[in-house]
Amino acid sequence: MEPRITNPAALLPDAVQAVNILYKTAHSAGVPNATLELVHLRASQINGCAPCVDSGARAMRKGGESDDRLFAVAVWRETPYFTEPERAALALAEAATRLADTPDAVPDAVWDAAAEHFTEQQLAAIVLWIATTNFFNRINVTTRQSAPQHWG
Template sequence: MEARMDIYKLAPGSFKAMMALQTFVNESGLDKTLGELIKIRASQINGCAFCLNMHTKEARKMGETEQRIYGLSAWHEAPYYTDKERAALALTEAVTLVASSRVPDDVYNAALEVFTAEEVAVIVMSIVTINAWNRIAVTSRTLPQG
């Protein structure tokens, strides 16, 4: 596969805007490991090789285990995710697949049971951000590094 375009050179203002959104998420106080799990799960759903490559490496650097990284696509059946992680992963799937399933009340309310409303807002912005990055990388065919 070959890259289609370097969208960041063609539309540099868009990259600056995306980085501002990413900076907000990075500085929001969201647990970094949870943030990487969200990024990996959304990237799995979206089939984004570039982001999967990047965020699995980042998660490993943070101490995340191979078992939990590999198990993300089957997190519903895996016993090694916390209630907070499960709520965030369910919300990640619902937001990522919003066109087909909307965001069900039970998924949203489950997140509110383990996170504050402010934390849910940040998690939603984290999900939105990785989905935007995925769509940019998949459309432009940004190739995985290394």
């Protein structure tokens, strides 16, 4: 599948500065990087964003993430590989990504479970990172950006 246009960030370079600020802000609140990367990967899987799934999984692997955890992100509920805080963040990422799927988009139980493990500042960062990931996903899927080819 061919992209519809060049990546919008390349066409509108001022957007890159704003995206960099969002990235820096979300990653400065004390949430473990692995948690933010898991949230990014799961939201990107849900949205079918090939470049984000590809880059997210590669970044996690480069950061030392195990194949067991990488391969199990889509089925995190059925595996033993994730901590309770990670599970709470993944549930929040799924709910906030699938806003239109249910009348109570982010149920209190999902929010409360995340609030048990993260401070308000950390929750703000997780929500900001979920929103930023969904922003990237929507741009990439809409413009049909593809994952880069890494094999021969």
